[in-house]
Amino acid sequence: MKDHGKLGIESLCVHAGQHPDELYGGVSVPIYQSSTFAFESAAQGAARFSGADDGYKYTRLGNPTTSALEECVAQLEGGGQGLATASGMAAVSTVYLTFLGAGAHMVSTDSVYGPSRTLAERELSRFGVETTYVDTTDPANVARAIRPSTKLVYLETPGNPTLAISDIAACARIAHQAGALLVVDNTFCSPLLQRPLDLGADIVLHSMTKYLNGHSDVVAGILVTRQPDLLTRMKRVLVQVGGTIDPHQAWLVLRGIKTLALRVRAAEQTARRLAQDLATHPAVAWVRYPGLPSHPQHELAKTQMNGFGSMISFELKGGVEAGRLLMDSVRLCVLAVSLGGVETLIQHPASMTHASMGPEARRAAGITDGLVRLSVGIETYEDLRADLWQALDRVVTATTPQGEAQVGV
Ligand SMILES: *Cc1c(COP(=O)(O)O)cnc(C)c1O
Numbered sequence: 350m351k352d353h354g355k356l357g358i359e360s361l362c363v364h365a366g367q368h369p370d371e372l373y374g375g376v377s378v379p380i381y382q383s384s385t386f387a388f389e390s391a392a393q394g395a396a397r398f399s400g401a402d403d404g405y406k407y408t409r410l411g412n413p414t415t416s417a418l419e420e421c422v423a424q425l426e427g428g429g430q431g432l433a434t435a436s437g438m439a440a441v442s443t444v445y446l447t448f449l450g451a452g453a454h455m456v457s458t459d460s461v462y463g464p465s466r467t468l469a470e471r472e473l474s475r476f477g478v479e480t481t482y483v484d485t486t487d488p489a490n491v492a493r494a495i496r497p498s499t500k501l502v503y504l505e506t507p508g509n510p511t512l513a514i515s516d517i518a519a520c521a522r523i524a525h526q527a528g529a530l531l532v533v534d535n536t537f538c539s540p541l542l543q544r545p546l547d548l549g550a551d552i553v554l555h556s557m558t559k560y561l562n563g564h565s566d567v568v569a570g571i572l573v574t575r576q577p578d579l580l581t582r583m584k585r586v587l588v589q590v591g592g593t594i595d596p597h598q599a600w601l602v603l604r605g606i607k608t609l610a611l612r613v614r615a616a617e618q619t620a621r622r623l624a625q626d627l628a629t630h631p632a633v634a635w636v637r638y639p640g641l642p643s644h645p646q647h648e649l650a651k652t653q654m655n656g657f658g659s660m661i662s663f664e665l666k667g668g669v670e671a672g673r674l675l676m677d678s679v680r681l682c683v684l685a686v687s688l689g690g691v692e693t694l695i696q697h698p699a700s701m702t703h704a705s706m707g708p709e710a711r712r713a714a715g716i717t718d719g720l721v722r723l724s725v726g727i728e729t730y731e732d733l734r735a736d737l738w739q740a741l742d743r744v745v746t747a748t749t750p751q752g753e754a755q756v757g758v
Pocket residue numbers: 436437438439462465505509534536537555556557558559568569570687
């Protein structure tokens with residue numbers, strides 16, 4: 350494989366892990382849509398299974414299209430090796446299953462992606478794994494939660510959907526002092542905006558469903574590490590559990606990554622302007638965006654991230670009802686979960702993704718009743734602003750007393 354280590358990140362998006370195909374010179378990586386690979390002889394088959402020959406055997410164990418994607422994302426994360434998975438949750442569960450077992454303990458960000466928390470609380474707990482959820486924006490909370498049995502410190506930064514930012518380097522030091530590994534879910538940033546391995550993380554994971562693929566048409570995940578022994582252990586678990594990515598999905602993600610830098614930067618520019626605008630609308634109590642000085646970890650965001658991203662959270666003064674009305678009033682913004690696609694998506698956690706958490710756990714994780722999450726896409730800024738404005742104006746009209754009378758007419 351070519352060493353692309355000195356190229357800029359835009360060049361890596363286009364070229365890393367990819368080279369014209371050896372058979373016909375196809376510029377795009379071929380899709381090896383094959384479950385199995387023929388051996389030339391019994392001796393070659395034996396060599397492949399013993400590891401003496403690193404050729405392909407069976408797609409659950411490895412596939413050339415998947416390998417190209419793994420190398421591409423590993424280079425984007427600054428080096429190391431990648432392990433692509435069928436979904437972001439397959440990456441999360443591979444990490445949990447590889448490094449946690451009976452009697453083990455994990456410290457995790459409290460406002461972590463919902464299913465990452467549910468998997469630990471409902472399923473891993475059945476196997477004797479304990480988890481402590483803390484506000485990881487203060488590294489002292491992480492240090493206090495560490496036990497002799499702590500094997501993993503698991504960060505999601507920015508957190509979901511609060512956009513709370515945790516100090517990766519500080520948490521890496523705490524984890525390593527305790528003999529634990531630091532895992533960072535880097536989905537919200539993509540490697541373009543944050544490179545956790547450079548800050549001391551041992552493993553970085555992505556839901557490639559989001560920014561890396563970027564077109565809302567694939568579910569996929571990946572794990573990246575610079576420590577070959579960790580990759581070997583995770584791969585052993587992944588291939589047994591069977592969370593393998595399909596070669597066609599892997600190719601779609603490779604295709605999506607080619608424009609990652611353009612998409613992420615365009616969305617960010619629009620998000621910065623929208624975040625400032627939203628803060629001025631009378632229906633909005635506050636806006637949380639890492640690029641605004643009002644964000645509690647704005648200074649940390651400036652040093653830890655290479656940009657502020659395109660996720661915005663804001664609180665509606667009218668609570669749950671205002672959230673529902675806003676969801677029913679937008680026309681261009683798409684009412685859907687997920688994030689990181691070219692289209693702007695809007696969602697209301699209290700009535701949607703985090704409804705099953707219950708009001709108390711939501712409050713403890715900082716998810717208030719009127720919290721709205723916006724994943725800004727690459728549409729024209731003026732169109733997005735106009736759509737949000739007409740919807741927010743409806744919220745104001747309906748939640749003021751005269752407005753109720755008007756709506757009733
Ligand atoms: C979506 C998401 C996941 C899970 O990924 P899937 O591809 O849906 O399995 C994990 N972490 C974060 C932060 C996510 O946004």
